[in-house]
Amino acid sequence: MQRKYNYIYSQLVKEDADLIGHIAYSLYKKQKIEYIQKQQTSGKDLTDEELVPFNDFSSSESSIDSYKIKAEIIIQGFIENVLDETFDDMEKQAVSRQSEILKTIVDPLKPSYLKDLGIGVLSAFIFALLVIVLAFYIQNKDTSFNITVETPKTVTAPAK
Structure with a gap:
C-alpha cells in the first residue's frame, strides 16, 4: 500500500x-x-x-x-526582544560614553588640593598684609612724617 x-x-x-x-x-x-x-x-x-x-x-x-x-x-x-536588548546596550554605551566625555571636560577644570591650599595661604597672607597696613595707617594717621633728603657734600681735593 x-x-x-x-x-x-x-x-x-x-x-x-x-x-x-x-x-x-x-x-x-x-x-x-x-x-x-x-x-x-x-x-x-x-x-x-x-x-x-x-x-x-x-x-x-x-x-x-x-x-x-x-x-x-x-x-x-x-x-x-532583540530590539529591547539592543536599545538597552546602546543606552548603556551612550551613558558610559557621555560620562567619559564629561570627565575629560570637567577634570581639567577641577583645581587640585595642593593648588587650593596654595591659593588659600597666599590669600591669607595678602589679607594679613592689608590688615597690618590698614592698622598702621589708622594708628599713625595724625602723625606726620618728614622725610628729608640730604644731598651729599662733595669734597674737593686740594690742587697739587
Whole structure:
C-alpha cells in the first residue's frame, strides 16, 4: 500500500528564505507530534489512514493561517526582544560614553588640593598684609612724617 503524504510544507513554506513559513511548519510538526503522543498514551498506535483526519484538519485554510499567525507572533516577539536588548546596550554605551566625555571636560577644570591650599595661604597672607597696613595707617594717621633728603657734600681735593 502506498503512503499518503501531507503536502502542508509546500503550503506553509513558499521559498527557502521564508522564515515565517519555516516556523509555521515547525508549529505544525509540534502539533502533529503532540497529537500522536496523546494517542499513544491512550494505547493506540496510529496508522497513516488514522492520521488522515488530522492531516485534513491541519491542511485546511484556517489551520494554515493559524500556523502563519502564530509564527508571525513568535518572530515579532523575537524582534522585540532583540530590539529591547539592543536599545538597552546602546543606552548603556551612550551613558558610559557621555560620562567619559564629561570627565575629560570637567577634570581639567577641577583645581587640585595642593593648588587650593596654595591659593588659600597666599590669600591669607595678602589679607594679613592689608590688615597690618590698614592698622598702621589708622594708628599713625595724625602723625606726620618728614622725610628729608640730604644731598651729599662733595669734597674737593686740594690742587697739587
